Amino acid sequence: MSDPISQRQIAVEIDSATxxxxxxxxxxxxxxxxxxxxxxxxxxxxxxxxxxxxxxxxRLIAGFEHPxxxxxxxxxxxxxxxxxxxxxxNTVFQNYALFPHMTVxxxxxxxLEMLKRPKGEIEKTVDEVLNLVRMEELGDRQTxxxxxGQQQRVALARALAxxxxxxxxxESLSAxxxxxxxxxxxxxxxxxxxxxxxxxxxxxxxxxxxxMSDRMAVINEGRVLxxxxxxxxxxxxxxxxxxxxxxxxxxxxxxxxxQNETHVRVQFSPASAVELxxxxxxxxxxxxxxxxxxxxxxxxxxxxxxTLQGVVKSMVYFGTHTHYVVELDSGDEFTVHxxxxxxxxxxxxxxxxxxxxxxxxxxxxxxx
Amino acid sequence: xxxxxxxxRSSNRGLHEHSEVARRKKEVRNNLLLCTPALIxxxxxxxxxxxxxLIYTFLKAGPYGGVxxxxxxxxxxxxxxxxxxxxxxxxxxDAHISIFWRSVKLSVQSTLTALILGFPTAYFIATRSPNxxxxxxxxxxxxxxxxxxxRTFAIMQVIRDQGxxxxxxxxxxxxxxxxxxxxxxxxxxxxxxxxxxxxxVLPLYASIEKLDFRLIEAAYDLYATxxxxxWRIIIPLVKPGIIAGSILVFIPSLGAYVTPRVLGGGKxxxxxxxxxxxxxQGRNWPLGAALSITLLVIVMVSLLxxxxxxxxxxx
Numbered sequence: 001m002s003d004p005i006s007q008r009q010i011a012v013e014i015d016s017a018t019x020x021x022x023x024x025x026x027x028x029x030x031x032x033x034x035x036x037x038x039x040x041x042x043x044x045x046x047x048x049x050x051x052x053x054x055x056x057x058x059r060l061i062a063g064f065e066h067p068x069x070x071x072x073x074x075x076x077x078x079x080x081x082x083x084x085x086x087x088x089x090n091t092v093f094q095n096y097a098l099f100p101h102m103t104v105x106x107x108x109x110x111x112l113e114m115l116k117r118p119k120g121e122i123e124k125t126v127d128e129v130l131n132l133v134r135m136e137e138l139g140d141r142q143t144x145x146x147x148x149g150q151q152q153r154v155a156l157a158r159a160l161a162x163x164x165x166x167x168x169x170x171e172s173l174s175a176x177x178x179x180x181x182x183x184x185x186x187x188x189x190x191x192x193x194x195x196x197x198x199x200x201x202x203x204x205x206x207x208x209x210x211x212m213s214d215r216m217a218v219i220n221e222g223r224v225l226x227x228x229x230x231x232x233x234x235x236x237x238x239x240x241x242x243x244x245x246x247x248x249x250x251x252x253x254x255x256x257x258x259q260n261e262t263h264v265r266v267q268f269s270p271a272s273a274v275e276l277x278x279x280x281x282x283x284x285x286x287x288x289x290x291x292x293x294x295x296x297x298x299x300x301x302x303x304x305x306x307t308l309q310g311v312v313k314s315m316v317y318f319g320t321h322t323h324y325v326v327e328l329d330s331g332d333e334f335t336v337h338x339x340x341x342x343x344x345x346x347x348x349x350x351x352x353x354x355x356x357x358x359x360x361x362x363x364x365x366x367x368x
Numbered sequence: 369x370x371x372x373x374x375x376x377r378s379s380n381r382g383l384h385e386h387s388e389v390a391r392r393k394k395e396v397r398n399n400l401l402l403c404t405p406a407l408i409x410x411x412x413x414x415x416x417x418x419x420x421x422l423i424y425t426f427l428k429a430g431p432y433g434g435v436x437x438x439x440x441x442x443x444x445x446x447x448x449x450x451x452x453x454x455x456x457x458x459x460x461x462d463a464h465i466s467i468f469w470r471s472v473k474l475s476v477q478s479t480l481t482a483l484i485l486g487f488p489t490a491y492f493i494a495t496r497s498p499n500x501x502x503x504x505x506x507x508x509x510x511x512x513x514x515x516x517x518x519r520t521f522a523i524m525q526v527i528r529d530q531g532x533x534x535x536x537x538x539x540x541x542x543x544x545x546x547x548x549x550x551x552x553x554x555x556x557x558x559x560x561x562x563x564x565x566x567x568x569v570l571p572l573y574a575s576i577e578k579l580d581f582r583l584i585e586a587a588y589d590l591y592a593t594x595x596x597x598x599w600r601i602i603i604p605l606v607k608p609g610i611i612a613g614s615i616l617v618f619i620p621s622l623g624a625y626v627t628p629r630v631l632g633g634g635k636x637x638x639x640x641x642x643x644x645x646x647x648x649q650g651r652n653w654p655l656g657a658a659l660s661i662t663l664l665v666i667v668m669v670s671l672l673x674x675x676x677x678x679x680x681x682x683x
Contacts, residue, residue, distance in 0.1 A: 062589060063588075064589075084589050085588050085591045085592055086591075089589075090590065091586070093582060097585070097586035098586075099586070099601065100583075101604045101605060110600070111590035111591055114592045159589075159590075
C-alpha cells in the first residue's frame with residue numbers, strides 16, 4: 001500500500017459522462033462531459049456546492065441512474081447500464097437508509113444473504129465487519145434504538161460487508177455533529193487502509209475534503225473544474241471558483257505586459273507589478289486574475305518596498321493569527337493573515353498607511 | 369418547639385393531601401362527564417342492539433315471525449343440529465355447516481383477490497406525482513358512490529353467458545360455448561373482491577405512500593433483485609396497510625348479503641342470506657339471531673388468528 005497512487009490500477013473510470021434530466025417543462029444538465037479516473041484504494045472526494053452534480057455522478061457509479069451519454073467502467077469492464085444489484089459497488093447513503101424492520105445484524109447481513117453466501121460465512125463476515133466499525137455489542141438492537149453516530153457505523157458496516165470493489169459515500173458525515181464527524185473521519189481513513197477498498201466520497205465541506213482525500217475533484221455546475229491532491233488544489237487552483245470555494249483567496253486583476261520562458265510580468269497598476277515564474281499556464285489573454293492566499297502575503301510599514309499599497313481597514317485577533325483587511329489604493333479589499341509568533345508580533349493600527357508584500361512563488365494565475 | 373413545628377408541618381401535609389384527593393376525584397368526575405356522549409352512543413348503537421339479539425337467541429320463535437317470551441335453546445340448537453320432521457332423530461345441520469364453510473372460504477378468496485389486484489394499484493398510485501395521485505384516488509373511489517346493487521348488476525353484465533367476457537372470447541374464437549361464471553361461487557367471490565376493492569386500495573395506498581423509497585434503492589444496492597426487494601423490504605414495511613385492507617375486505621365479505629344474493633343466483637347461500645332467510649320466509653327469529661351471533665364469533669376468531677399469525681411472523 002506504500003506504492004504511489006499514480007502507479008495503481010484504475011478502479012473507476014468515468015469517460016465523458018453527460019447526464020441530462022428531462023421533464024415536460026425543462027431539461028437540466030446535471031453532468032456535462034465529465035471524465036475522471038479513480039485509482040485502486042484511493043480516497044477520492046467529489047467536492048462541490050449543493051446541486052453541482054456530485055451526487056448524480058455518485059448515482060451513475062452506483063447504477064441508480066444511467067448517463068445520457070458516455071461510459072462508466074469498473075476495472076476496465078463497462079458497467080454503464082448494469083443494474084445496481086449486479087455491480088460490486090456499495091453505497092453509504094446520506095440518510096443511512098437502514099432497514100427499519102430489521103436489527104443491526106440483519107441489516108449488515110442483508111447484502112450477503114442476497115449474494116447467497118453460505119450461512120456460516122455470513123455469520124463470520126458480519127462479526128468481522130461489526131468489529132471493524134466497533135459495533136459488535138449492539139448487533140441485536142433495532143436500528144431505531146441506536147444513536148445517529150451508531151446508525152452511521154451500521155450503514156458503513158452494511159456497505160462494507162459484501163466487500164465491494166468501490167465504496168460510495170454520499171455526504172455520509174453531514175448529519176453528524178462536529179465531534180462525532182471528526183471521529184468518523186479518522187475511522188473512515190482507518191477503514192480505507194484496513195480494507196483496501198476504493199472510497200469515493202461526496203461532500204460539500206471543503207475542510208473535510210482537504211483533510212481526508214488522497215485526491216479530489218472540484219465540481220461546479222456539472223463540470224469537473226480541477227482534479228488533484230488537496231495541496232495541489234489548495235496551492236495551485238486553476239480557476240476562480242476553485243480558489244474561492246476552497247479556503248480564502250484575494251483576487252487581483254492585472255495586465256500581462258511581458259512574457260517569456262522564465263517569467264511572466266503582471267502589471268496591477270502603473271506603480272505596481274510582479275514577475276511570476278512562467279510555465280504555470282498558457283497565457284493567451286492579456287487581462288488575467290491572480291489569486292493570493294491571505295496567509296501568503298505579509299504587511300510592511302515600508303510602503304515603498306511593497307507591491308501594493310493601502311490603508312488598514314480592520315484588524316481581528318484570532319489567537320494564532322491576526323486578520324487584517326487592507327483597502328488598497330485601487331479601491332479593492334485585500335485580506336492578510338499574519339501569524340502571531342511570540343516576540344515577533346507585528347501590529348498595525350486601523351487607518352495606518354501600509355504596504356502589502358507578495359511572494360511571486362505563492363501567486364497563482366487563474367484561467368478565465 | 370421542634371414538636372409544634374413538626375405538627376404544623378404534618379397538618380400542612382394533611383391539608384395538602386386532602387386537597388390532592390379532592391382534585392383527583394374532581395378530575396375523574398370530569399373525565400366521566402366528558403366521556404358521556406361517546407358512552408351513550410356506544411350503549412344505544414352497539415351494546416344495546418347486540419344485547420337484544422343475544423336475548424332473542426334464547427327465546428321461542430313466534431308462529432308468524434317475532435318471538436315468544438319463553439326460555440328456549442331451540443335457536444342455538446338449530447344452528448348446528450337439525451331434528452328430522454318424522455322420527456325426531458337428531459343430526460348435524462350439514463346445510464348450515466356448508467354455508468359457514470362457503471362464507472369463510474369465499475371471504476378469504478375475495479380478500480386475497482382484492483389484495484393481489486389492489487397492491488399493484490395502490491403502488492402505482494403512490495408512485496405517481498403528488499398532483500396526479502389525487503386524481504387516481506378519486507377514480508378509485510368513484511364506484512363507491514354508486515349503489516351496491518347497481519355495481520353488482522354491472523359485474524353480472526360482464527360475466528354472464530352473453531356478457532362481455534364470453535362474447536369477446538367466442539368472437540375471437542378462443543372458446544365455442546360460453547364459460548359458466550354467473551351464479552357460481554366464483555362469481556360471488558369476484559363480485560365481493562370488486563365491490564370491496566377500494567377498501568383494500570386505500571389503506572394500502574396510505575402505507576405505501578409513507579414508504580421511504582430510498583430503502584428500496586439501498587436494497588438494490590445490496591444486490592437484491594426486484595422480487596427480493598418486494599419480498600424482504602416493501603411487503604414487511606407496508607404490512608400495516610395489508611392488515612388493515614384485509615380486515616376491511618374480509619369482514620364485510622363474511623356478512624355480505626346483496627352480492628351472493630344477486631351473483632349466487634339463490635343456490636349459493638352465504639351467512640348473510642341464511643340470516644335474512646330466518647328473519648323472512650323462515651320465520652325463525654331465534655335461529656336468525658343465533659346465526660348472527662355465530663357470524664360475530666367467526667369474525668372475532670378469524671381476526672385473532674390472523675393478527676396473531678402476523679405477529680408471530682414478524683417476531
